[in-house]
Amino acid sequence: MGNRDISRPHVFQAGSNSRVLLLLHGTGADxxxxxxxGRALDPEANLLSPRGMYLENGMNRFYERYSDGTFNEESIDLAVEELAEFIEVAIDHYGLREMPMTAVGFSNGANTAAALMVKRPELLAQAVLFGSTKPYREVQAVNLGGKRIWLANGDVDPYAPVSVSERWVSELSGFGASVSWLRHPGGHSVSPAHIQEISRDLA
Structure with a gap:
């Protein structure tokens, strides 16, 4: 475990409602x-956006992947542990206790959000996953009753094959989550139509 402080690079923007959006960026972003x-999804939410602390060729990520593109699952576990610790510190630091948290991620950040949801479900009420695939080969059964998850992917996204998404949605639903699988005809990108639809659902 790391330090119980707020030193991890991040941005916090206070909102006017009681929702917190945990924003998890994709590879190479910050x-x-x-x-x-986050503002497009909920203009009034509190935004908490930490940086991914794993560096791959100088690019920020939340966890390591091997040279063939497969995920290092021990690295995902470490990322989840460090993120959970940061969230707990941030909740106290920014006065976010009793505010439901929705993880919003793209690509590497969305996979990390999904891992956080299945490993530490008590921290999240919802997850919005853009350009995301299943983070683990095998996921231990977990109670996701009452959780809401949006999986918003492109049908020709090389990082998120439709066949994997189909099984992943089925698995998450089997754990009790209410899952919306949104699809667009493009690739590894965020659809403006999906943003609008999820924003309406959140409202």
């Missing part, structure tokens, strides 16, 4: 990257 997306 803690500023998803602020606009």
């Amino acid at each position: 803690e500023y990257d998803l602020l606009q997306l």
